[in-house]
Amino acid sequence: MTATFTMTGPTATHTPTAGATVQLSAVVKAFAGHTALNSIDLEVAPGELVALLGPSGCGKTTALRSISGLESIDSGRIVIDGVDVADTPTNKRDIGMVFQAYSLFPHMTVLENVEFGLKMRKVAAARRRERALETLDMVGLTKHQDRFAHQLSGGQQQRVALARALVTRPRVLLLDEPLSALDAKVRVQLREEIRRLQTELGITTVFVTHDQEEALAVADRVAVMRDGRIEQIGTPEELYATPANAFVADFVGLSNRMPAELVDGQVTLHGCSLNLLGDPMPDGPVIALVRPEDIALTADGIAGTVISSSFLGSLRRTRVRLFDDTVVAIQHEVERHPLPGEAVTVRLKGAPVSALPPKVKK
Template identity: 55%
Template sequence: MNGARVEFRGLRRTFGTTVALDGLDLTVEPGELIALLGPSGCGKTTALRCVAGFESPDAGAVLVDGKDITRVPANRRDAGMVFQSYSLFPNLNARDNVTFGLRVRKVPTAKRHARAAELLELVGLPSQGERYPHQLSGGQQQRVALARALALEPQVLLLDEPLSALDAKVRVTLREEIRRLQLSLGITTIFVTHDQEEALSIADHVAVLKDGRLEQSGPPAEIYDRPATPFVAEFVGTMNHLPGRVTGDEVEVAGQRLPVHGQRPDSPDVDVLVRPETVLVTPDPEGEAVVVTSSFRGASVRLRLRLAGGTEILADLPGHDAARLAPGEHARVRLVERPVLVAPRTAAVADAVPAAG
């Protein structure tokens, strides 16, 4: 399969007074897996449905390999879609579900069955072809849905939160399988999710949406380490909010002066956004910070500490470094010397908590 280039150009879609997409501009390169990430109602599923042909934008265009497909009917678009709810035909077995589109195109039976066998092998279900959906687990049903989407060898694969109905262990396994298949086939893939871990773990690029607009797009490491806006910083990962005061290009926070990254609010009094892994904690009986709680997280331990002024801060430390930092112990706290994002003190981005949908 040859991946196609997909472009969203000024895409706008409204539903009554609700603006689902507000001038979305985004490009997906051939063979790339991009994750559309954001909270409920941010427009990510609407954008996907505009590519599939299930929604028509009010303005703007969708291009595939330079061809405007905005008004092309869904059944004439070279795209395969996998839904959250599997959407398998309950009266057809797995093999016939996979070959349904081929049968509609009047592909001969022998070729259809050969293609089904190939795809069921590809998704790890070589012996499940005769089983019906009710005889398959949720993860197996989603694999069949994936095979069905690939049967017509589409240029673009569209995945609308395909893993959200599965339990945690199956979800991790299947997302890795999806990534393996996508890389081996070289198919351009647009993956919609509200799960930041899911997006960061499998995507080449992550596009973070808010209120129908693109907040930031880039490789997962860039989105996490160098968020462009306070919203992105808060939505992707965990953030501490520490009181600080901006002076020039620096902010004074927790007894340190750090360079400011990004925009500066009009007021000098700000919230400084700091990730827990950039908080350095050292046991010190004379230290002004006090450990409030300690939570074991496998490879790391998350500490909650109360600073001298009463502000609490989270810190993620390797387990061996946290061994001497039990609740009630005193410590010294410092922040890694790196540029930090700041937000208006009165407008913290608490509304960016990930939500399902």
């Protein structure tokens, strides 16, 4: 019935070269009038894990799909290991990818799924099986090798998908929100496992997520994206401590929004003068973004009333309504246990803050 079909095999001959460099320069991609990638520049060092973080529609997934070749780009260059791959089809880019949706081949067993990439690279059957089992062992699923996808939990399916992507020892590992369909506990376990495997194998990895906690936890560097641009790229610590602008400050970590005045480039807030982070702004009223750990409950200072207080394990977060009706979250040690309705006083610790123009919501 299908005698007219001819089998084509991939021509990519495989040499295990973990840790390629990935460079995107001035990459532009538009979909029907909407610019998904607006001249993106990104360089990922060999063996590095870079997370692309941003709200939905910011272009992070498009950027990842461009690297994989699943999306063509309008202009710019995508270079893997020094070779421009813009015209190389996906199946010849030597990448591994894990998708947000479960993507195991339903008609194949776990082992057959993992072997698939090696089969495409024409690895001999015995060697193929050996390497597939080895990789399954790394994700702890050897005993499920004969099962089908529908017999596995979501977390197990994503583990197999990870093994399937890693078995060929690809030059680049691309992870497209691989954890977002999983429940919280599995998500944390699996992200740590991904990080462990990635470090062990030294594979250059790009990880797309909208979950800032996830990005900060696993990435060497995080690129915060908005409207098809990279707003800032840096280590998690850099992003948190010195956000390049208010968007980054607001998106990464938790921030209190407090009305303030900008005077001579200094943020004046409840009698405190704080240094402004990021780009300079014109003087006038602003919204200061203050981290919960930069406010303290003190014996005297700004008056307020406790709304609620939650225990978070190693610390406690208390919400306080200040005398001017601003509600702030304050992070402090667990020993102090304010009760709702209690009158308290707070003080700013004096750390530099980011600021938003007053009327802009985000």
